[in-house]
Amino acid sequence: MLDLIIIGAGPGGYEAAFEAARLGLSAALVEKEVLGGTCLNRGCIPTKTLIHAADVYREIEECGRFGIVSGRPSVDMKMLQEHRKTTVESLQKGIAMRLKAAKIPVYQGTGTIQSDEENELDSGKEKQVCVTAPDGSETLLEAKNILIATGSVPSVPPIPGSDLPGVMTSDDLLFYDGEPLESLLIIGGGVIGVEFAGIGQSLGTKVTILEVLPSLIANMDRELGQSLKLSLKKKGADIHTGAKVSALAQTPEGICCTYTEKDGEHSCTAQAVLIATGRRAYTGGLFSAGCTPEMERGRILVNDWYETSIPGIYAVGDVNGQIQLAHAATAQGLRAVRHIAGRAVDAEPDLIPSCIYSSPEIASVGLTAEEAKVRGITAKSHKILSSANGKSVLTLQERGFIKVVYETDTHVILGVHLLCARATDMVSEFAVAIREKLTLEQMAAVVRPHPSFSEMITEAVRI
């Protein structure tokens, strides 16, 4: 009998498998599709591959600003998609090689958690997973523990017309290989919405965003959403916040969307529509009768080390609906496996940075000033602009900022919110600082290279 069966080979599942092997547990991985999960196949890696290509395109278009003379570029969507495919395949091979080296068997098929009279799930005894392969054959696996890492799928609201051809989720638009779109309407101004808006804008697509809340990326520091909106608008996007979509309909000009704002009903028409209104936990085919742990609105409920209401069954990543990020899924998987192996688990919750690969990039870690206030912490913010940073000026970056939130008395750093070039890399330095409870002065004492974007960090922590 195995120590652990892991269901789902995304960043939650496969990294948990490596950790299990490292800690001497016997483990097997079950995956119904291909290695890498949403992140590698339909999420992080394909989007960032397209974003990088779109950035290169824009740089070539704008290279005259640096004194470089070049012809007008054009996009070959088929070649771009080929690049996405080979990137993904290369990383898939890497995961497969690492699993082989760690001697973790992979079972291809849908895993279903089973129970029978003698194998009462909550008795803490062995557990069974039936793997149904694509050809219908079944394999029964037994283990002391199960880790569920089955991820999430797009959540599409019941908007009339959302099933029209040309209305897509990120799962479809990522694979689009036709001529670059003339116009794209994006419903949802969250992370997926703004990242696809950036790709579209760079490639010359007219972008419209309809967001129901009063701001874009509403769960981040307010100023980030405001600045991002200004930046997207400056590049030609039409953005409506506080907009409630009522219907989509096919017309000879394209797909027409009707929506209401404060001042009444409006409409806009686009060649294609992206629905990016959030993702829901996926548990299709996962539980046979009598073995469903406690759930809330489709997500599996877990405790601090990600154990469900059934002892020995854990759930990490998007399926528990806490934070839908790849590195959060991995961190949760490692924590769950350490608990299964009887190792000490850090009492502090993991500190998870959030990044948006817009242009300029956005990144946050720790508390906003408002969140600090809610927790009863007396805090202040210090904000610096990127316009005095040598590297930002010489590379002609858009204006951005870094805002550091710190405790007023102690100067301990509580959070940081960045909108600037390399924000998604620089945020890690602050993650270390916050985790180690460093003060502004300790961060300022570090000598950073010149010229570099990271010199902005020194400026941001000097008050």
Ligand code: FAD
């Ligand atoms: P998943 O990666 O979804 O993996 C779950 C796996 O389980 C899948 O392979 C699925 O086939 C398998 N599975 C499901 N049910 C069963 C079953 N019963 N039996 C066997 N196998 C099963 N996050 C970031 O941190 N950075 C980003 O830049 C980023 N970009 C994103 C861009 C897009 C467009 C999207 C959609 C998401 C993005 N995310 C990003 C989020 C990230 O992809 C997810 O948070 C992450 O993949 C969650 O990992 P997971 O292991 O929980 O699940």
Ligand code: NAI
């Ligand atoms: P999201 O939750 O970030 O944003 C969805 C947005 O749609 C919200 O602002 C919401 O108010 C809005 N919305 C919902 N219903 C609507 C309606 N009917 N009309 C108009 N607006 C509506 O979800 P999103 O963008 O789909 O992304 C899913 C998850 O994927 C994110 O939570 C994120 O964790 C992850 N992701 C992470 C990325 C990264 O780390 N760079 C990139 C892309 C996705």
